Structure formats: structure tokens, C-alpha cells
Amino acid sequence: MTVSSAPGKVYLFGEHAVVYGEPAVPCAIERRATVTAKARDDDRLRVQTQDLTLDGFSVEYGDGVLNADVDVPRPLVEAAVGYVDGAIDQVRDVADENVGFTITIESDIPLGAGLGSSAAVVVAAIDAATREIGIELSPTEIADRAYRVEYDVQDGQASRADTFCSAMGGAVRVEGDDCRPIENASRLPFVIGYDGGTGDTGALVSGVRSLREEYDFAADTVRTVGDIVRVGERALAEGDIHKIGQLMDFNHGLLSALGVSSRSLDAMVWAARDADALGAKLTGAGGGGCIVALDESPSTATALSYTPGCEEAFRAELDRDGVRVEAE
Ligand SMILES: Nc1ncnc2c1ncn2[C@@H]1O[C@H](COP(=O)(O)OP(=O)(O)OP(=O)(O)O)[C@@H](O)[C@H]1O
Ligand SMILES: C[C@@](O)(CCO)CC(=O)[O-]
Numbered sequence: 314m315t316v317s318s319a320p321g322k323v324y325l326f327g328e329h330a331v332v333y334g335e336p337a338v339p340c341a342i343e344r345r346a347t348v349t350a351k352a353r354d355d356d357r358l359r360v361q362t363q364d365l366t367l368d369g370f371s372v373e374y375g376d377g378v379l380n381a382d383v384d385v386p387r388p389l390v391e392a393a394v395g396y397v398d399g400a401i402d403q404v405r406d407v408a409d410e411n412v413g414f415t416i417t418i419e420s421d422i423p424l425g426a427g428l429g430s431s432a433a434v435v436v437a438a439i440d441a442a443t444r445e446i447g448i449e450l451s452p453t454e455i456a457d458r459a460y461r462v463e464y465d466v467q468d469g470q471a472s473r474a475d476t477f478c479s480a481m482g483g484a485v486r487v488e489g490d491d492c493r494p495i496e497n498a499s500r501l502p503f504v505i506g507y508d509g510g511t512g513d514t515g516a517l518v519s520g521v522r523s524l525r526e527e528y529d530f531a532a533d534t535v536r537t538v539g540d541i542v543r544v545g546e547r548a549l550a551e552g553d554i555h556k557i558g559q560l561m562d563f564n565h566g567l568l569s570a571l572g573v574s575s576r577s578l579d580a581m582v583w584a585a586r587d588a589d590a591l592g593a594k595l596t597g598a599g600g601g602g603c604i605v606a607l608d609e610s611p612s613t614a615t616a617l618s619y620t621p622g623c624e625e626a627f628r629a630e631l632d633r634d635g636v637r638v639e640a641e
């Protein structure tokens with residue numbers, strides 16, 4: 314039995330635009346997905362997951378047959394196991410044989426809410442399952458294989474940002490295939506607001522793609538997000554936290570123009586701004602889920618906890634650890 318974990322993330326800047334080759338800066342946070350992999354005698358895959366939304370179900374499949382042990386609609390089960398299934402396909406590709414596994418997932422990353430739960434689950438699953446059969450992949454190799462899974466599940470519309478960040482930890486910079494850690498990133502006082510909802514990453518990415526194809530000004534908006542990131546990474550290197558906050562606000566405005574915000578995300582962003590946060594924006598695919606704000610004081614978290622539509626507000630520290638083995 315092997316246990317590995319990998320962190321979720323927030324985007325300081327650049328989600329969506331990163332899909333079209335602009336740079337982005339995601340930062341790993343101390344909320345993790347933990348995956349236990351146990352090799353089986355047969356070549357089947359059994360997935361057990363404990364999660365707020367899925368509320369604990371397990372499925373088993375092999376030979377194209379999928380059995381859920383609870384009465385969950387089949388499309389939901391298929392969607393839910395798509396990432397794990399893809400991760401195990403990658404492990405089988407590395408091993409060059411059809412190894413079977415029982416996979417158990419525990420995660421404190423809200424699902425489908427912009428904190429990169431999918432990337433964390435895939436990265437941790439690839440690490441745990443390869444180690445379980447005696448193969449040790451480097452974090453960059455895990456990131457690359459996890460990216461291929463996200464790319465497939467998101468119908469060919471994915472960047473390397475979430476998976477690279479989860480595998481490496483810390484703050485990272487991703488531009489196309491160029492992925493690198495940001496050394497000595499200044500400490501950022503992240504506060505997260507969560508509306509309890511989710512966004513469909515694939516559908517939101519498709520929406521931005523259509524706007525970009527239809528309007529030159531939408532394509533310009535995507536490029537402008539890239540400009541914000543380029544200025545933002547200099548502010549990050551200089552530790553200019555006020556400028557970082559201002560650029561986060563600008564980035565949120567452009568994401569909103571691209572149609573990926575929502576009433577509750579906007580309400581949480583404005584609650585944070587009213588509480589004198591240095592900046593606030595949605596994080597990840599949007600549509601519903603989480604915002605990230607910068608505030609050293611408790612004001613933003615308190616204001617968010619009284620904001621209608623905000624289900625949970627919490628502080629998140631940068632997690633310098635990427636994927637790591639917890640038990641072997
Ligand atoms: N605890 C879990 N157990 C099983 N599958 C999970 C778990 N957490 C996440 N997943 C998988 O990840 C999917 C959610 O990924 P999605 O990309 O939509 O959102 P996200 O990664 O949380 O947010 P974003 O990509 O915007 O940062 C779930 O539908 C499920 O397939
Ligand atoms: C919206 C997006 O940019 C981030 C989702 O966390 C999609 C991706 O990069 O694959």
C-alpha cells in the first residue's frame with residue numbers, strides 16, 4: 314500500500330488566458346488530496362472516494378464494465394472517475410502492463426471549485442500507483458503525465474498550469490510548455506471565499522474560446538490578461554503586495570468580461586474589496602466556487618463569512634511541497 318498527497322492551488326493571475334499560450338502564476342496551497350494505491354491480483358480498478366460532494370461512494374470497473382455500489386447516476390460516476398481512470402492509464406503506460414489497483418481518495422480541496430482538485434487527485438494518484446509497483450517518477454514527469462490526463466478529460470483544452478503547480482508546489486510560472494518554479498516568491502496572505510458551488514471547467518473554457526473566435530476584442534482581452542501577468546510577476550519578485558492586489562482586481566474584471574464570473578463570485582470579490590483586501594479575484598475556471606483575496610488582517614475572512622452566498626471563508630498558506638509520499 315502506498316499513500317501520496319498533492320496540493321490544490323489558487324491562481325494569482327492568468328487562468329483561462331494560459332490555455333492560449335499566455336503566462337500564468339498559480340500558487341500551491343496547504344489543502345491536499347491524499348491518494349492510497351494498493352496493487353491488486355487482477356487487472357481491475359476500484360476507486361473509493363470520501364468527498365463532501367460525492368459523499369463517499371466506490372466504483373469498480375474493468376473490461377469496460379462499471380459498477381457503482383450506490384445509486385449514483387451513471388454519467389456522474391463516469392465524470393467523477395474520469396480523472397482517476399486517466400491517471401491509472403498513465404501508470405499502465407509507464408509499467409507497460411495492465412496492473413490493477415484499489416484507489417482510495419481523501420481530499421480537503423473542494424471539488425470543482427477552482428482550487429485544482431482534479432490536478433491534485435491525478436498527480437497524487439500517479440505518484441502513489443507508480444511507487445506501489447516500484448517505479449519512481451520525477452515530479453516533472455508526473456506533472457507531464459497528469460497534464461495529458463487533464464487535456465483528455467477537458468476535451469483537448471487544458472494548460473499545464475494546475476498539474477505542474479500541484480506536482481512542484483510553491484508558486485510557479487507556466488507559459489505554453491515552459492513551466493518553471495518561482496524561487497523566493499514573497500509570502501502572500503491568501504484568503505479564500507467559497508460559495509459551495511462548482512463550475513464546469515470544460516464548458517467555461519469552451520465559452521472563452523468561442524468569444525475569442527467571435528470577437529477581436531475578446532482575443533485582445535485574453536492578451537491583456539497576459540500583460541497583467543507579466544507586470545504581476547515583476548511585482549511578485551519585488552514583493553510589491555499593493556501592486557499585486559491591484560493587478561488581481563484588474564484580472565478579475567477581465568475574467569468577468571470573458572463571462573466566467575458569477576453573481577456569488579462577484580459578491581465575494583466585492584465583500585473582500587469592501588473589507589479593504591489588497592485585491593480579490595475569482596480563481597480557476599470560475600462559474601462558481603472560490604475567490605482568492607489578499608489580506609493580512611482578519612477583516613476579509615470576517616466580511617466573507619457574513620456575505621450571503623459565501624459558504625466558507627478560510628486562510629490558505631502557500632504550500633512549498635508539491636507531490637509527496639506519505640507512507641510506503
Ligand atoms: N475527492 C475526489 N474524489 C474523486 N474525484 C475527485 C475528487 N476531487 C476531484 N475529483 C475529480 O475532479 C473533478 C473536478 O475537477 P474540475 O477541474 O472540474 O474542478 P477543480 O479541479 O476542482 O477546479 P479548477 O480546475 O477550476 O481549478 C471531479 O468531477 C472529479 O472527477
Ligand atoms: C481555466 C483553466 O485555465 C484553469 C482551471 O483551473 C484551465 C486550464 O488551465 O487548463
Ligand SMILES: [Mg+2]
Nearest residue numbers: 429430431432
Ligand atoms: Mg481542474
